[in-house]
Amino acid sequence: MDIRIGAIVEKFIDLLLLYFGGFFEMVSQVVGNFMAQTEEIFLALPPLIIILLFVGIAWFLADKKVATFTLVGLLLIFSMGLWVPTIQTFVLVFVATVISLLLGIPMGILMSNNDFLDKLLTPVLDFMQTMPPFVYLIPAVMFFGIGNVPGIMATVIFSMPPAIRLTKLGLSQVPSELEEVGHSFGSNPWQMLLKIKLPLALPAIMTGINQSIMLSLSMVVIASMIGASGLGAQVLNGIQRMEIGVGFEAGLAVVILAIILDRVTSGISQSSDRVSS
Secondary structure: OOOOOHHHHHHHHHHHHHHHHHHHHHHHOOOOOOHHHHHHHHHHHHHHHHHHHHHHHHHHHOOHHHHHHHHHHHOOOOOOHHHHHHHHHHHHHHHHHHHHHHHHHHHHHHHHHHHHHHHHHHHHHHHOOOOOHHHHHHHEEEEOOHHHHHHHHHHHHHHHHHHHHHHHHHOOOOOHHHHHHHOOOOOOOOHHHHHHHHHHHHHHHHHHHHHHHHHHHHHHHHHHHHOOOHHHHHHHHHHHHOOOOHHHHHHHHHHHHHHHHHHHHHHHHHHHHHHHH
């Protein structure tokens, strides 16, 4: 018996394109315009201003060591001539993370309040997290073409599960006694969520945000295979042309950017943990 699952998937995608092609085109235009405008704003500012801005954010949200590393790391990236690709990569990560969180956090809230939805979506999240990242590039290209937009959409799918899971985990760990106190004071469901549950679940949610950012950064590098710009394209060019130095410098810039984003978001998570405790 020959079961052609791939053929079934292809027919399903063809049906989606037939009936929802206009929707995908609208999403592509909205995401593409938002990314282009964000990238234009960052590139219009002098690099030194952006570097000092990131250093200040790192100092405020993390500590002096992270701020120092941010200063040295970004100056090194600028001196290697990779400032524009780094900004492009940062914008890709920023846009993909924003979309992931706008979809993932509300989904985690819904799953924490609905057992049926939790049981229904948990296998889907398992599937999303275990699927090789390269596979996401195929439907992204079919739905959105070549360029930054399909790279962002593939990144969103790849990076969204941690935000969903850890939001649900944080809300499910809120002590029932505190919920009873909230009910006794006449809090409605929205007040319970905003004033009790979300503040207590904030450390777990911030961990989910950190993981989503890290996965987004790894995926936007892979997305260079379908035309996404940034440091991933530099790495890909180094591989294709066998230019080891070009690929190494771009890879080093990716590592620096990843460390900065990880330390800053980890600092936010630790701060929220101290506040909630």
